[in-house]
Amino acid sequence: MYRHLFSPIRINRLELKNRIAYPALGLLFSHDRKLNDKYFHYFVERAKGGVGLLTIGPVGVDFLGSGHLVLALDQDEAIPAFQKLTSAIKKAGASPWIQLFHAGGYSHPILIDGRQPMAPSAVFSAYSKTTPREMTIEDIETVKEAFARAAARAQAAGFDGVELIASGGYLITQFLSPLRNTRTDAYGGSFENRMRFPAELIQLVRKRLGPDFPLTVRMAGNDFVIGSNTDSETPQIAAVYESNGVDAINVTGGWHEARIPQLPMELPRSAFAFLALNIKKAVSIPVMASNRIATPDEAEAILRDGYADMVNLGRVLIADPQWPNKAFEGRKEEIRPCTACSQGCTDQVFQGKPVFCVGNPLAGFEAERQVLKSELPKKVMVIGAGAAGLEAAVTAAMAGHQVTLYDKDKDIGGQLWAAGAPPHKKELWEYIRYYRAMLRKYPIGLHLGTEVTPELIREQGPDHVIVAEGARPLLPPIPGIDGPRVLNAWEVLQNNPLLGKNVAVIGGGAVGLETALFVAAKGTLTPEILHFLLAYDAVSPERLRRLMFQGSAKVTVFEMLPTAGKDVGKSTKWVLFDNLKRYGVTIITNARVTKMDHGRIFYEQDGAIQEQSFDNVIIASGSKPRQTLSRQLQEKGIPYTTVGDCIRPGKINDAIHGGFMAARNL
Secondary structure, eight states: OOOTTTEEEEEEEESSSSEEEEEEOOOOOOOOOOOOHHHHHHHHHHHHHHOEEEEEEEEEETTTTTTTTEHHHHHHHHHHHHHHHHHHHHHEEEEEEEEEEEEEEOOGGGGGOOOEEESSSOBBTTTBBOOOEOOOOHHHHHHHHHHHHHHHHHHHOSSSSEEEEEEETTTHHHOOOOOOOOOSSSSSHHHHHTTTTHHHHHHHHHHOTTTTTOOEEEEEEOOSSTTTTOOTTTHHHHHHHTTOOOOOOEEOOOTTTTTSSSSTTTTTTTHHHHHHHHHTOOOOSOOEEEEEEEEEEHHHHHHHTTTTTTEEESSSHOOTTTTTHHTTTTTTGOOOOOOOOOOOTTHHHHOOOOOOOSSSSTTTTTTTTEEEOOSOOOOOEEEOSHHHHHHHHHHHHHOOOOTEEEEEESSOOOTTHHHSSSSTOOOGGGGHHHHHHHHHHEEEEEEEEEOOHHHHHHHHSSSSEEOOOOOOEEOOOTTTTTTTTTEEEEHHHOOOOOOOOOOEEEEHHHHHHHHHHHHTTTOOHHHHHHHHHHHHOOOHHHHHHHHHHHOEEHHHHHOOSSSSOSOOOHHHHHHHHHHHTTTOEEESSSOHHHEETOOOOOOTTTEEEEEOOOOOOOOOOEEEOOOOHHHHHHHHOOOOEOEEESSSOHHHHHHHHHHHOOOOOO
């Protein structure tokens, strides 16, 4: 079905079975720089899923460049553990590769025992919040040797290939960038001088590995940082890599400190494939594309249309390691989605915590959370077809239980519909697509439009009930909140009603801010219309830019706390606030709303009462659990488990992981 995706490809003398690569991703499963069982089970599971190339990494070449949280191969003593892993990966059918890493000025002093990181120049790093010391010539030689020795260890440990990281803003990128490299010696200044370190590094590693061992580089297609390299310069960089002995080039987006979204939902799918094509035009070796390649159809199109020779599936394979096998077998609808939420992966890494997946309860828990067939299958009723109930029903069916699923609405999905309504959030609806497929796959009795009562439960006679009755909007005790112009965020996101020109949102948490963005985006240009107007020069680019963000309503958010968005993930918070600014949303903090009267809002700020008038007021002040059915079941002595928001309102991962665990523990 996907003949390009599943065709073999050769890198140097190594033939890979398909064109799917798992790239190096920070997982933080250990704090001692060593492999452990958690890593082992995680990687073997991805190898079993059908991926062609599987990269372990990042793996540090020395302590100063990697610190405590990153795996390391800077000592011979580490070889046996990696040897065990590469053997298991090969046995599972994948080709094990390793990414060698040095952070340079991106090293956080707290992670390297308070030592000062080093970089090409002593330029302050906004990422590590420190100024590194400038590397001496001796430092440069030492680091090159550290890379070469780590590469030789990787070869001895059974890896099929070595990748050098020259992206993300790390050490090699710092040498290449005129923004970070201000040296006046042979390693700075001109393009040729700034290329000297990576060129010499590649030559040395190639010499240690020999001519036939695959060596690749992961590079930025565009640094996306003002003053650094753009996609005008990167093809020249790639050509130097090839001329010095690199066998393939892995192209990704920009630096970690770039103010262009690199990973979240705001980045359209396959948006950076053009960067791979830009590099591919400059070299004759294979090129890999990266970033937000979500589906088999998108991956196939990238290969078929000549953007790249391979595709990287990073977070996608965290969400579903069986993605390649399911695609090959024609089961693409059964692929558990990566929604690019960043909550379980990127946000965790930024907090120094181990990676998990919001939508895949097994990711990072491969050994602990296996779904085994029950020796005593039960008759299970699941009440509520939101994320928690759907995951519970599917997991229970996978374990061999007889499952029926009920919901009072006429469709599955629950609050997923509202969650996916704001701009750039439609990826969350992919969960609904996935669960529809799983409901078709397993013998789950589905009863929609059905209000479940204790009487119905007694009539059906289940052995166990899983209750996922969700939550309801929390309405604060504000006079006038029941007025005719007042709506709650849920009904706005789900029903998309007609609103006036001036709209207020009460509540500056994640739901309130996303609702504000949803309203502010109403009436703006669609991407298709924008493309048409731009292609035909129908409207000036300056005017188009304004029309992109000028909607039909002016939106104001009122938040009683000193800051808004306290419950928004770190890696996506800046993106959300950037969009709110672009759409002209006003956020008023330290503002406690005291009264509403026919669109007029009275609020207290800095000890004074102020007033503004609006056409509509939207309440986004949180939610509270529904516990009607669970209380009734408790009173009647019917065995049950509650999951999701009916325990306490939480995030999607609370619902999905909770539903999974409830079913697994039956």
